[in-house]
Amino acid sequence: MTPDGFPVVGIVGAGQLARMMIQAAIPLGIGVRVLAERADDSAARVCPDVVIGSPDSAEDLLAFSAGCDVVTLDHELVNLEALERIEAVGGIVRPGPFTLRFAKDKAHQRREFSAAGLPVPEFAEVESAADIEAFAGRLGGWPVVVKAQRGGYDGRGVWVVDGPTAAADLAREAASRGVALIAERFVRIRQELAVLIARRPGGETAVYPVVETVQRDGICHEVLAPAPVPPEVAARALAIGRQIAELTQATGIVATELFWSEDGELLINEIATRPHNSGHFSIDGAQTSQFANHLRGALDWPLGDTSLLAPYVVMANLLGADSESLAPRMAQALMQPAPGVHPHLYGKGVRPGRKIGHVNALGDDPAETRARAVRAAALLTGRTE
């Protein structure tokens, strides 16, 4: 508890999501402690209460949680057994291990979602190249998507496999690393959508407008709010998001990424049981940001209004283009015609392709708003596209 009686939220992990939670915590009077791996992690740089430790270490997690009224998470790469032990000694973890397992374990998630009638692509747990080939055969051919059930390796966890040779290579590599796999139908995507929902432990929810996430090479480049889709597609997406929030017993934000397929299907791609890149538009673009609502949900406080502050809000990620500092480009990027763009930098070193920040733009015209966000992002990162 803070000296003035407010709760202290412990955040496991000190990346940009923790950093933006800290920003949201300040005006609410909420105390924040972060468990950082390094003192110069994104959130550790802006937090006066930093504990250095590992999210894999049960000892570190237990010691960290002792000083916190509620523990929440910057990412899902956390020792679930340790979180259960925190709960066993009376600590509060939100989202808790029950919820987190849906995000961490793809086989578990697909089984549970499928059993609940939620739309997931056809899938199978696979252990060998023969399993992958049999799965492809059942679906009528290649390619199929293969995912690591948990984590992944070399920073990758999703592969598009186009035939028996690739399947054999992947299965061999995965077996040698002890990585369990799941195969899924390859979906021909028309658009990718995301649904963000904040939820309190008792079931109250606050639902953001459905957004489109514009991906290139598997990386989110832009988010368009609201998504330019027919109302009935948005309504179906929201219904899926709501069902997932309830099924997973989410607390704080749960983000559901959806494929809207060329055939008109809506299929669940991934979920995140924490604030998510697809919700960064809400910092400037909604009455209450996803970070404030994550904290409010985790603390079991009433949730804030999720409506947009402008007809169109566009987020563009800042993806490192070179190893130069962003600093010299800042003034140029801010020199926008009104109404401007809102930069959000993560205080992370610049590396090619790394997400180092984002910008939000609000406007009355979707194309103009998007162009403004994209231009500012290009100026900040030094891209010439």
Add this chain to the structure above:
Amino acid sequence: MTPDGFPVVGIVGAGQLARMMIQAAIPLGIGVRVLAERADDSAARVCPDVVIGSPDSAEDLLAFSAGCDVVTLDHELVNLEALERIEAVGGIVRPGPFTLRFAKDKAHQRREFSAAGLPVPEFAEVESAADIEAFAGRLGGWPVVVKAQRGGYDGRGVWVVDGPTAAADLAREAASRGVALIAERFVRIRQELAVLIARRPGGETAVYPVVETVQRDGICHEVLAPAPVPPEVAARALAIGRQIAELTQATGIVATELFWSEDGELLINEIATRPHNSGHFSIDGAQTSQFANHLRGALDWPLGDTSLLAPYVVMANLLGADSESLAPRMAQALMQPAPGVHPHLYGKGVRPGRKIGHVNALGDDPAETRARAVRAAALLTGRTE
């Protein structure tokens, strides 16, 4: 400079203005160091880089400034000679001593404003009861307003003097404390207005809509944006604010408080050469908050758009009603009908009458928006009014 090449802004003072500057600095990647008198000052609680020292001590200020790219201020109670010494050794102080003197020294300000043709109430520097009586005589009688030229005492610096006895008491007390005085015409006020302008060193400005500040017993209770005044009154107010920004060579925010008198005059009450209570509405209610624009102006970065995000924005101050913590009332205050209110707590101990935070509300109807803000403020502070 931060490890990633961004400037470090040093803020002298660690009150709520510094705290809200820190919030604005995080997404811009700007480093912040605060000079705090105590480790539990409002801004020190949320800043990882705190130096303990006194804003009166030239030694402390010089040492503090050495690690900062730009020095700015949370309040004007700063040793001006020390700021000049910082500049003499190549440091950058924004606003600088030239600007600050207008806010710190009321006699200097009134003389300069008057010479520039700016509308100030009739005034005279006074040293004795006889001077005050002579001034009242010239204006046609009592009451007159008497102000301390600099600072004040016992937390007070403005007195309404209603006759010779009160004038004698005040003059005696002020003389015994070495406080120089200035007398001013008592203005019959219809409304109080404020103009907020952000300015860069080169003269570029960004101007917020004129607001009404609703005062009771000399304390600002609410701010209404935009001010409910005829357009020509707003235009005159803006012109005065612009002239002051230029005359004072302001950098960052300069706030001009104005009386709109019963006779229809617009008269300058006070100025603040930093973010100001009358601009807190901008955190949630404008495209760019006054805190972001203060930092941008101080860093000579391009300024952000100042337009409102809703037709009406209302700020209500949280004034301590008792010594209870705010925490138990938070959930109640957040349980607002949509679109909600945005609380901003300062992390300060609660004392009766002390400003401990504020709330902002956005809306389409001025009366409803104001009622919502006032109700949330009452819930948070435990007032029953």
